[in-house]
Amino acid sequence: MLGYILQRILAAIPVMGFVALFVFLLLRLTPGDPAAIIAGDTATPAQLEAIRTSLGLNDPLFTQFFRWIGQLFQGDFGTSIISGKPVIELIAARMEPTISLALTTIVLSVAIAVPLGVIAAWKHGTLIDRFVMLLSVLGFSVPVFVIGYLMISLFSMQLGWFPVQGFKPIGDGVGKFFHTIALPTFTLTLLYIALIARITRTSMLEILGDDYVRTARAKGLPESRVLMRHALRNCSVPIITVIGIGLALIISGVVVTESVFNLPGLGRLTVDAVLARDYPVIQAVILLASLIYVVINLLIDIAYVILDPRIRYA
Known part of the structure; x- marks a missing residue:
């Protein structure tokens, strides 16, 4: 088992390298100039050229790439072009809302979806089964942002139960934390309940x-x-697989959800960085998301062995 884990870790290195190269080239070959965003509409060509030179954007692409890779090996994710702050500090400051949203979503989804799926299978062909399938179809069909705006319209604007936007860290009080994270969590949960229950x-x-x-x-x-004890335990492998996939997909789901609810998380940071063409921030966030995907896949493979002793890895 240990040999398999080491093999998977080593196999992840070229994957991460390919992701880094792809993201680097994609950002620099698409239209847009960070220097123009920094300087503003009234900047002269000489000012734009000076900004590009100071940021190293005039260097050849391979020089920029290897300089960035060298910084990564030193634990330096670079400095934000727009804010001038280290990227690692920006990410660390935005981690809590994203992690909170991801964990509350996956816990609530599993707690609701697994019993729903078990009951639907047990009552196969009944109204309960049809209700669960209808819920699954709706969850897959309706976009996350539509659900989010419907939630805001009903529970925030009409009923006034939850705030429209914002986030309170758990250090400010458990009650305030759940009051602000509840609506975004319910929005994402509807999607993943459909996936896991089905x-x-x-x-x-x-x-x-x-x-x-x-x-x-x-x-x-x-x-x-x-x-x-007998049925659910023996079909746990595909369920664990889809839970792991759902946890990985939440990373992309939070981008839209955080934008809808104006949560100061990684998703919102990514959107702002894309709009501002902030290369270092975009690259760091995408690499972090790719690393999380790799780690989740590894944990799923380890869970297979724990749940089903018949599975062995050479």
Whole structure:
């Protein structure tokens, strides 16, 4: 197992290198000039040229790339072109809202979706099953930003239960924290409940027809024990897979959600950096997201072995 983990870590190195090269070239070959954004509309060509020279944007692309890679190996993600602050400080300051939103979303989604999927499979063909499938279709069909604006219209503007925007860190009080994070969490949760519940239902339907489940029922075991100890446990691998994929997808989902609810997280930082053509910030955030994807995939593979002892890695 240890050898497999080391192999996966080593395999991630060229993946991260390719991502770094792709992002670097994509940003610099697309239209837009950070110098023009910094200098403003009234800047002269000489001023623009001076800014580009000071930022190193006039250097050849390979020089800029290897300079950036060298900084990464030293733990330096560069300095924001717009704010002039170290990128690592900007990311650290924006981590709490994003992590809070991701964790509350995935915990609430799993807590609701897995029981829904189990019940839908158990009551296959009934109104409960159809309701769960309808919820799944709606969750997949409606864009996140539409759900977000509907949530704001209903629960913030009409009922006044939650604030329209903003974020309070947990250090300011648990009540204030959940009051501000609740609406964005519910918005993202609707999407991931649909994903996890559908996979749980499908996996449970395949397991419930197996011989060992019928044998457990024939022994007179309670239905709850048959469902949870025998069926759900043996179909946990695909469920864990989709939960891991959902956690990785939340990274992209928070970009839209944080913009809708004006949360000061990484998603909002990314949007602002893209609009300002702030190369160092965009590169650092995308690399961080790619690293999270790699780590989540590794954790999923490790979870396979824990949940199903029959799985072995050479």
